[in-house]
Amino acid sequence: MSAPAEWTPPLIQDEVDALKDKPGALLPILHAIQDRVGFIPDAAVPIIAESLGLTRAEVHGVISFYHHFRTARPGSHVVRICRAEACQAVGARALEAHAKASLEVDYHQTTRDQEITLEAVYCLGNCACGPSVCVDDRVHGRVTPETFDRLVDDLRTAPLEVK
């Protein structure tokens, strides 16, 4: 995963301008901003609203409707645990309890070292090989509490890329 860019109003405006003429442009714009900077800064709302001829309330309403969009900077990595039935059937409830306890966070929170944001997800489409956990964009299957700890350790000890 490439490191998110620091956001600036011109950067937001560029993302908006690149997509604003598509029919139904708002979701593509919100995705583009979040992909670029990791979240949707509050200050992006008036820029988007102005460019699309919407009210700020309308833009805010869309952002808050969808679970995927976040308005605060996440940790370096986002770990999503599947809470849906197929994973429940093979131990996801115990896995989520373990994850919350070992990371000392609840869902939608970030660890104190700012490394990991924990999220819930309802199905990753890996339902024959659960419990499933998604680390950034990569799905892992048959995750036990032990393999969960290893995944997290790997995230925390991964060497920084020198650019």
Place this chain on the structure above:
Amino acid sequence: MMVRVFVPRDTTAQAMGADEVADRLTAEADARGLEITLTRNGSRGLAWLEPLIEVETEAGRMAYGPVAVEDVADLLDAGLLEGTAEHPLAQGLTEAIPYLAHQQRLTFARIGVTDPLSIADYLAHDGFHGLETALTLDTQAIVDEVKTSGLRGRGGAAFPTGIKWQTVHDTPSDQKYIVCNADEGDSGTFADRLAMECDPYMLIEGMAIAGLAVGATQGYIYLRSEYPLAHRILDEAIERAEQAGYLGADIRGSGRRFDLEVRLGAGAYICGEETSLLESLEGKRGMVRYKPPLPAIEGLFGRPTVVNNVLSLAAIPYILAHGGQAYADYGMGRSRGTLALQLAGNVKRGGLVELAFGTTLRELMEDFGGGTFTERPLRAVQVGGPLCAYLPESQWDMPLDYETFAGVGAGIGHGGVVMFDDTVDMAQQARFSMEFCKVESCGKCTPCRIGSTRGVEVIDRILADQDRDANLELLDELCETMEDGSLCAMGGMTPFPVKSVMTHFPDDLQR
């Protein structure tokens, strides 16, 4: 001699380590001076064997799985590249594996066989045959072929696809749309994902045919954001299909246009409901619309729109290539063709099982699934996703058929089959159904928005043994209100799993 080796690249294979296996295989082959051609194929849908490596031999493709990184050297030592049968992971000829050999794969005939992005592979396996046929037919004849097939919407509602197409066909407009509902949110379902990751041209072809049939020139695939790999594969496939003339301004020199674009959802289950999906595509909150007007008459941006599930559209190329009757020859009663079943949850041999309608659940869970993963007794099975009933053993001998299931208050939905062993607490499952509805309700109608919150509270009181009988009665009434008063299936069907627990697993609510 160059040996062709296949390592699948779908999400499940990757989740089980396929990328690392592919890397190790390349490195080991290099180190040993062995020449291999590595193809990253789609998955065969035999999830429990993933990563499933295949080696091309004169006798056919030989399968090995599940292969861990540590097994690679050992497999090569044993004669992997000669197609050895002498290894504990050897599964014999892929196509003779009973799980696969006993299926009736019409829609999923190509998955795992081909490189998903290779148009040459697609053409070599009956690809674009349906589109070429459609280009020779008039629009009504295409719609008639779909009607003859008896295909019903595979997303869960089972509405006849041909009738929907006819309505859009007959509604005049300056612009019409084909929208593919790829917001596969039901737990226990992954058939849409497999279709998109392993055979994307099939969906592209189905949508292009739909466009020709109803006179639509623009298509959108509304894809859930939880499927990033499917997103990358579809984007690449659309670009290649455009370059090869199967999409764009002049499809195969016919002068007819069809453009296609993937749009990402954003983690809202409700956007699998067709009107909510259309709102989302228009850039709004995914609030359910009142019907009528039907989307077929006033859909996306107020224009006539076909909204079909991935699997409905994926069935179309076969129907056009082989005729509607060939498809209708499979199935039972009013459920024609094949159903993509997905064995999931606590199952020993999970994966995709495509069969004609009419198989019993028990055959599916035992003969294909092999029982539970934990090897404990099977206790309950939820068929059709989070809005469908939990079925006890007394219902496992019903044939999988829309009408039979509807007759007992159950549903087939999108074909997900989630198995649970005897450690399951059904009261917690009932509570989760309400909790999920609370999290995912769009909030437009009161029975769903408030009812789900109250549902969680009432179940919590039952579990805490506060006025249990009175609260059970209240829960029953609440379910009735949600069922009768909700605007869409979210609130209207959430009571189904809850009531199935009350009816079939009452002891779990009495602990």
